[in-house]
Amino acid sequence: MELKDLTALGIPEEQANKVLEKHTAELTAQQQKNTDLAAELDAAKTNITELTDKVKSFDGVDVEGLKKSAADWEQKYNADIAALKLDKALELSLIGAKARDVGIVKGQIDTSTVKLGDDGKLVGLSEQLDKLKADKAFLFEQENADTGARVDTGLDHGSAAETDIQTATLRAAMGLK
Numbered sequence: 001m002e003l004k005d006l007t008a009l010g011i012p013e014e015q016a017n018k019v020l021e022k023h024t025a026e027l028t029a030q031q032q033k034n035t036d037l038a039a040e041l042d043a044a045k046t047n048i049t050e051l052t053d054k055v056k057s058f059d060g061v062d063v064e065g066l067k068k069s070a071a072d073w074e075q076k077y078n079a080d081i082a083a084l085k086l087d088k089a090l091e092l093s094l095i096g097a098k099a100r101d102v103g104i105v106k107g108q109i110d111t112s113t114v115k116l117g118d119d120g121k122l123v124g125l126s127e128q129l130d131k132l133k134a135d136k137a138f139l140f141e142q143e144n145a146d147t148g149a150r151v152d153t154g155l156d157h158g159s160a161a162e163t164d165i166q167t168a169t170l171r172a173a174m175g176l177k
Contacts, residue, residue, distance in 0.1 A: 086116045093122055097129050098141040105139050108132055 001023065006016035090111065091102055099105040109132075113124045133140055171177065 082116070086111070086114070086122075089116055089120070089122055090114060090125070093125055093129075097133075098143075100139055100141060105132065108136070108139070 001020070003013070003016055003020060006019060007013055011019070090106060090109065094102045094105050094109075097105075109125070109128050114128070115123045117123050
């Protein structure tokens with residue numbers, strides 16, 4: 001609509017200009033809305049295209065298979081951690097039991113009957129350790145054991161005074177005090 005169209009209808013020119021200004025402002029606002037909506041539509045189309053491409057990249061993927069595989073790996077991980085905890089707890093217990101060689105003593109233990117309790121203590125180990133200590137005591141350090149060796153030659157070495165003299169003589173010969 002133009003000014004001449006409004007004046008032809010008998011509207012005074014001053015009022016026609018006000019109507020045209022108002023009409024132009026409304027038209028500009030509507031054009032801005034259309035521009036904004038067109039930009040939103042373009043953004044939505046771009047997002048739809050990107051999402052469609054991402055979905056296509058997952059075509060043929062077995063989601064249930066992936067879930068099962070993840071669950072299997074988690075179960076294996078938990079079993080490995082439990083076995084490692086049991087093994088280290090067993091080694092610490094054997095060290096505490098004063099095993100001379102932890103590896104050898106661990107080989108003598110039936111680990112299938114040993115379990116790690118909720119409190120962190122080993123169940124089924126003490127009976128096996130007691131039996132091993134009785135049957136194969138050499139695998140463990142003896143408590144209160146005399147570390148020196150006594151060899152009985154069956155000979156009478158004389159009195160203590162003679163032994164002291166002989167020891168002193170030998171030490172002097174060797175240059176010891």
